[in-house]
Amino acid sequence: MKKLHDTYQPTITLLARLVLGAVLLVAGGLKAFVPAEAASAVAAYKILPTQIAHIVGYALPWLEIAIGTLLIIGLSVRMMSFVSGAIMLVFIAAIISVWARGILIDCGCFGGGGVIDPSQAAKAHRAYAIEIARDLGLALCALYLYFFPYGLLSLEKSKSVKKESENV
Numbered sequence: 001m002k003k004l005h006d007t008y009q010p011t012i013t014l015l016a017r018l019v020l021g022a023v024l025l026v027a028g029g030l031k032a033f034v035p036a037e038a039a040s041a042v043a044a045y046k047i048l049p050t051q052i053a054h055i056v057g058y059a060l061p062w063l064e065i066a067i068g069t070l071l072i073i074g075l076s077v078r079m080m081s082f083v084s085g086a087i088m089l090v091f092i093a094a095i096i097s098v099w100a101r102g103i104l105i106d107c108g109c110f111g112g113g114g115v116i117d118p119s120q121a122a123k124a125h126r127a128y129a130i131e132i133a134r135d136l137g138l139a140l141c142a143l144y145l146y147f148f149p150y151g152l153l154s155l156e157k158s159k160s161v162k163k164e165s166e167n168v
Helices: 002-032 035-043 050-073 077-100 118-147 159-167
Strands: none
Touching: 002 035, 002 050, 002 077, 002 118, 035 050, 050 077, 077 118
8 A cells, every 4th residue: 555655646646736736726716816805704713803804814815826827836745734734724724713603604715705694594503514624535635645745746856866866
């Protein structure tokens, strides 16, 4: 099994980078140019004081864009995987928090966000479960990238690859 993983690890790393990077890039891109909407979405979680929630709402899309871009091009993969994994765990905790407190919101993960109509409670609860599962999957991608950051089509190469290319 180890040999099989060693054979496909560069491809798996590339796929994990592209999936995690693309999700972050799209999520950030959809929110970056509607900052007031993103700030309101963060405030709807009622976790942070309003002023801080708005600052986070304005900054988070640009952080997502930066992390997504670096993952896609393959620079600082280990550091970006750590940061993105931590962000995914924060997102999971935030969704669990609103679910446990009975707050009905659209997560705002890909734009929009905010309080939703109480008649949509069943839909919101289903969405919470899907969002938690999605973010858990992305956190697992980040964990994989932390341990295996070097893959195909990456600007950053492992030291062993650099040594091999110098010896040729």
